[in-house]
Amino acid sequence: MSKQVCVDCITDSYLQTNFADNDVDECDYCNEERPVVTLEELVEELEEAIQASFTYAEQPPRSYSSWIPT
Numbered sequence: 817m818s819k820q821v822c823v824d825c826i827t828d829s830y831l832q833t834n835f836a837d838n839d840v841d842e843c844d845y846c847n848e849e850r851p852v853v854t855l856e857e858l859v860e861e862l863e864e865a866i867q868a869s870f871t872y873a874e875q876p877p878r879s880y881s882s883w884i885p886t
């Protein structure tokens with residue numbers, strides 16, 4: 817089963833806003849009940865965000881590791 821991460825553990829404000837309306841469940845990182853997203857969904861969203869940042873050049877691309885808590 818895929819890990820879930822809550823909006824509070826995601827350090828990126830764009831992604832926090834994006835997933836703020838997700839279903840509430842227990843976060844696998846902080847164990848709080850908050851809107852969560854699976855890591856698969858998060859990576860998909862990151863890939864889209866990175867592609868968008870290349871396309872529009874509004875933000876420099878960032879590495880995944882700074883967005884996903886360890």
Ligand SMILES: [Zn+2]
Pocket residue numbers: 821822823824825843844845846847848
């Ligand atoms: Zn959390």
